[in-house]
Amino acid sequence: MTDVLAITEHRRGELRDPSFEVITAGRELADEVGGDLHLGVISGDVDAFAEDLNRDGVDAIHTVDYGEEFNHDVYAQAIPQLFEASSASILLMPNTVNGLDYAPAVADDLDLPLVTDAVGLEGGDVTEIIREQYGGKVEATYDIDSEAFAVTVRPAEWPKAEGDGDAEVAAADVDIDEDAIGSEVTGFEEVGGGDVDITEADVLVSIGRGIEEEENLPLVEELADALGATLSSSRPIVDNGWLPKNRQVGQSGKVVTPDVYIAIGISGAVQHVAGMKGADTIVAINTDPNAPIYDLADYGIVDDLFDVVPELIEEFGGEAPNL
Amino acid sequence: MKILVTVKEVAEVEDEFQISGLDVDESYLEYDLNEWDDYAVEEAVQTSEENDDVEVVTVTVGPERSEETIRMALAKGADRAIRVWDDALEGADYLSTEAKAELLAAVAEEEDPDLILSGVQSGDDANGATGVALANKLDMEWAAVVNTLDLDIEGQVAHVHRELEGGIEELTDVQTPAVLTIQSGINEPRYASLRGIRQAQQKPLDVNELGDLGLDESTLESDIERTSMYEPESEGDATLWEGSPEETAGELANFLRDKGVVDG
Numbered sequence: 317m318t319d320v321l322a323i324t325e326h327r328r329g330e331l332r333d334p335s336f337e338v339i340t341a342g343r344e345l346a347d348e349v350g351g352d353l354h355l356g357v358i359s360g361d362v363d364a365f366a367e368d369l370n371r372d373g374v375d376a377i378h379t380v381d382y383g384e385e386f387n388h389d390v391y392a393q394a395i396p397q398l399f400e401a402s403s404a405s406i407l408l409m410p411n412t413v414n415g416l417d418y419a420p421a422v423a424d425d426l427d428l429p430l431v432t433d434a435v436g437l438e439g440g441d442v443t444e445i446i447r448e449q450y451g452g453k454v455e456a457t458y459d460i461d462s463e464a465f466a467v468t469v470r471p472a473e474w475p476k477a478e479g480d481g482d483a484e485v486a487a488a489d490v491d492i493d494e495d496a497i498g499s500e501v502t503g504f505e506e507v508g509g510g511d512v513d514i515t516e517a518d519v520l521v522s523i524g525r526g527i528e529e530e531e532n533l534p535l536v537e538e539l540a541d542a543l544g545a546t547l548s549s550s551r552p553i554v555d556n557g558w559l560p561k562n563r564q565v566g567q568s569g570k571v572v573t574p575d576v577y578i579a580i581g582i583s584g585a586v587q588h589v590a591g592m593k594g595a596d597t598i599v600a601i602n603t604d605p606n607a608p609i610y611d612l613a614d615y616g617i618v619d620d621l622f623d624v625v626p627e628l629i630e631e632f633g634g635e636a637p638n639l
Numbered sequence: 640m641k642i643l644v645t646v647k648e649v650a651e652v653e654d655e656f657q658i659s660g661l662d663v664d665e666s667y668l669e670y671d672l673n674e675w676d677d678y679a680v681e682e683a684v685q686t687s688e689e690n691d692d693v694e695v696v697t698v699t700v701g702p703e704r705s706e707e708t709i710r711m712a713l714a715k716g717a718d719r720a721i722r723v724w725d726d727a728l729e730g731a732d733y734l735s736t737e738a739k740a741e742l743l744a745a746v747a748e749e750e751d752p753d754l755i756l757s758g759v760q761s762g763d764d765a766n767g768a769t770g771v772a773l774a775n776k777l778d779m780e781w782a783a784v785v786n787t788l789d790l791d792i793e794g795q796v797a798h799v800h801r802e803l804e805g806g807i808e809e810l811t812d813v814q815t816p817a818v819l820t821i822q823s824g825i826n827e828p829r830y831a832s833l834r835g836i837r838q839a840q841q842k843p844l845d846v847n848e849l850g851d852l853g854l855d856e857s858t859l860e861s862d863i864e865r866t867s868m869y870e871p872e873s874e875g876d877a878t879l880w881e882g883s884p885e886e887t888a889g890e891l892a893n894f895l896r897d898k899g900v901v902d903g
């Protein structure tokens with residue numbers, strides 16, 4: 317038997333979606349290798365979490381009632397103990413910001429080969445893991461020649477598990493050495509408030525690194541004006557300080573669901589896509605026909621934005637700025 | 640105080656490319672300093688400018704070609720650089736997180752830094768795992784995805800913000816020595832000045848082979864093997880408008896009018 321242990325995630329009292337996605341991914345893998353699916357729930361209101369996580373396909377839930385919020389030193393101590401106690405050989409973790417804050421340490425402690433950000437998993441004699449590289453332009457497969465391994469799975473790649481389960485829920489016998497806790501979470505802060513709420517917009521003109529220079533921004537501002545749209549952006553534009561943080565679309569920015577999202581000079585990196593894939597209609601303007609944004613787009617123009625956008629502005633009676 | 644910064648030269652793929660074997664064909668790759676490492680270098684250099692007696696050392700696992708990138712980091716203000724490479728690495732077709740962390744840990748053990756900064760991820764492989772694995776090997780504390788750093792050198796605490804999903808930051812105190820993985824946007828990386836570029840040529844850049852670090856080829860062994868690389872079949876069914884910019888812009892304009900986004 318090759319059991320799978322999947323680790324769940326919560327924040328400020330709520331389970332996060334990847335918790336339910338690792339159940340689906342874990343169940344699939346457990347079926348392929350012929351084993352049970354165990355879940356680990358660490359910190360917070362573990363009993364309430366366990367109740368919610370008890371979904372179809374889960375065999376056992378191990379709770380560790382220690383502390384309120386995520387602390388990687390607690391996770392890094394608890395998970396190896398859960399792994400050994402559950403006699404699992406496959407460790408599944410979410411490829412979230414917090415997942416990446418403990419998974420490499422846990423894999424190292426357990427001496428497990430680690431593959432991160434999996435978008436596909438196939439069990440068998442050897443497990444094959446699919447991941448993206450070079451900003452999503454290619455995919456690669458990795459064979460793991462070991463029964464025991466660790467993998468983190470990309471958020472939103474697997475559907476969330478549903479249906480009631482009848483897993484056995486039990487408090488795990490885990491020792492946490494307080495002296496080995498060298499980090500302390502002292503609070504949270506929300507960022508990105510401000511004048512404009514891009515989540516409310518029906519039409520977003522969104523600009524990415526393709527704009528090259530801050531001096532070129534008036535071009536897309538003019539387009540947004542002509543369309544009566546709101547201007548948003550990918551991360552590098554905000555990192556450069558060209559637009560405020562409240563304009564950033566993506567994993568660490570805002571999740572938007574406009575009727576129309578016009579992505580201009582944006583490659584469509586996974587962390588960007590996390591924020592805009594729910595748009596009703598997606599239009600991309602990008603010189604690179606292989607840019608991942610075209611996997612998502614409904615309409616596209618494979619051309620230089622500096623040629624196309626001025627034409628568009630004129631279409632709507634505006635005047636393209638002289639750059 | 641000494642800050643060690645892990646610096647990687649990453650490959651970027653041109654718009655049109657071909658795959659040969661298990662990787663994108665070399666002729667379609669362009670190399671550059673990893674975006675996230677650029678922010679890590681800047682954070683280290685700013686710390687050295689704000690405090691007395693801070694030495695900034697970079698460490699890179701990479702072939703001779705990567706020295707161009709390393710010189711870039713030196714030009715931006717790092718004091719010296721270490722590069723790890725040898726024939727065994729040249730021959731290895733896949734370097735696992737574990738192996739990378741092991742190589743970097745061997746350098747860190749010799750250097751004994753008070754702080755290690757690395758990028759959150761590399762733009763090409765995007766494993767996002769090396770920094771935390773390195774911390775664990777060194778028995779140091781760590782924090783991943785740091786977008787604000789307030790270092791209390793005396794008190795040996797790094798007050799950091801970790802950027803979580805959905806516009807929320809976690810405030811965390813981490814005991815140093817520690818490894819912090821640096822998120823883009825934490826600062827404004829400087830351009831290398833001409834003077835900096837000239838000075839960088841004079842700065843020490845040491846090359847270490849596995850043996851110099853007390854390691855051997857077994858460090859590179861891994862149960863993980865890359866077995867294929869391919870262009871994913873486009874899942875999309877985008878309608879691509881073709882023609883001159885005037886024509887394509889016209890199509891998009893018509894579409895937006897039909898949609899009722901704009902009238903007239």
Ligand SMILES: Cc1cc2nc3c(=O)[nH]c(=O)nc-3n(C[C@H](O)[C@H](O)[C@H](O)COP(=O)(O)OP(=O)(O)OC[C@H]3O[C@@H](n4cnc5c(N)ncnc54)[C@H](O)[C@@H]3O)c2cc1C
Pocket residue numbers: 413451523524525526527549550551552564565566567568569570580581582583584585586587588591601602603604607619620621622759760784
């Ligand atoms: C933990 C973490 C969280 C992150 N959170 C976010 C987030 O919330 N939001 C976000 O956006 N990113 C986020 N990122 C960053 C993300 O990985 C990418 O780096 C980023 O989305 C890339 O932005 P981009 O598409 O604008 O730039 P690039 O990837 O550089 O793409 C630029 C595109 O412009 C095209 N282009 C260039 N010139 C032209 C031209 N003249 N005309 C037309 N097209 C042109 C190019 O072909 C390319 O496709 C995060 C990363 C990490 C590690």
